[in-house]
Amino acid sequence: MPATDPRLPDTIRCFAPAKINLTLHVTGQRADGYHLLDSLVMFADVGDQLHLTPGPRLALQVTGPFAAGVPTDERNLVWQAAELAGWRGRIDLEKHLPHGGGIGGGSADAGAVLRALNWSQSAVSLGADVPVCHYGQAAWMSGIGDQVTPAANVPAFHAVLVNPRRPVGTPAVFERLARKDNAPMQPAPQGSEATDWIAWLRAQRNDLGAAAQAVAPVIAEVLKALDQTEAVLLTRMSGSGATCFGLYPTEAAAQAAARVLSDTHPDWWSVATVLR
């Protein structure tokens, strides 16, 4: 085994799934500027891979298709997560998700590290998306992201994620927000019937949509392209963008839509996945 291979016997492997906001309502703003959110969050089966190998000091190596531009020092949230949990060693992070894309990015990675290290206290100090990514399963998210409640009866959804490879800064989107006192989500279905959930989802929103499109007009093109795919049940942006998703009735429909989007927009990142 080469000396650089991180997969030593005590190496912990962990998976950082993409975080998708199926809804994202902005219901207020705190005195410190942070916004109050009301969101249903689910997780995809695509994500980043991490290997943690205990050692005398923290070190971070980033590889993979989206490694470019990812910091390898204390600016990286995985570094901060390891420090928060009092862990030292080498972190090998394989980036498969576009960052600055509204699907977790560094928060997903930090959440995975905290899960792997069995951290059980709050991690909101690392960022508003970190607590839900730390939980890592379908959840209701509120407060500024610090309140996370399991969403046990949401069915799994076949989905396609599309990112136009245009990073969007979250603060820029919040700054352009016209209204900060929107209605919270309506009461969700009690059961697990997919048709009930789709109908309910259609009546909810992502309140960051218009502001994100002002920052990155390509988001409107992504939504239009998703809307034109066959059998699509719902399209929406995740987080502060630019990643958008479509929901589909079957795996075959999601796979077909992802193929069409990859063919028509080869410069975009398009993947079929399951949200749970």
Ligand code: C5P
């Ligand atoms: O907490 P995090 O670093 O992920 O947030 C990035 C930025 O997004 C914050 O600096 C803030 O401008 C904005 N934000 C917000 N309200 C939230 C979450 C994020 O205003 N609940």
